[in-house]
Amino acid sequence: TLKKICIYSAYSLVPYIVCTFIAVIFSNVLVQDESIWITAIQYLGIGWSVILMVQAMRAVHQYSFGKTLASIIGTIFAMLLILFLAILLLSLFQQVYVFGYSVYTEIMYRIRG
Structure with a gap:
């Protein structure tokens, strides 16, 4: 049913939301050289959500x-x-x-001149 599809889709997006929240918190703590950890957390959330979405389907x-x-x-x-x-x-x-506008402008030039 549509209700189950919506519920499964919402549950499968939870890891993405949690990992994004963690990445935002880490982005305020870590320096530029440690951004690989933020990227890894984001990819972990995306991968986990994709796996859950496929299993839900x-x-x-x-x-x-x-x-x-x-x-x-x-x-x-x-x-x-x-x-x-x-x-x-x-x-x-x-x-x-554009064709209609050019025809219109051409007709207006012919009428005026």
């Missing part, structure tokens, strides 16, 4: 691990395809607007 949809990864890759591919089409559509609308 696997549990919610009752997929095998391979089918879960295939589903994630397919979703990312579909998102990239939709993003590409949206950018293409935006570019098309921009070109139509």
Whole structure:
């Protein structure tokens, strides 16, 4: 159900939030040369959250691990395809607007002169 998906997603983001909070505290204590620890804590939080998110997807949809990864890759591919089409559509609308504006200005120059 959608409720379980929201709950699992929220729980899987907890390590990211906690590690970000710890990294913020460490950034006020550590010097520039010790920033590798801050980066390591951030990557730890991201990695842990990704693992929990994959396991949550696997549990919610009752997929095998391979089918879960295939589903994630397919979703990312579909998102990239939709993003590409949206950018293409935006570019098309921009070109139509520029064409219409240039036709309008050309007509106005012809009427005045």
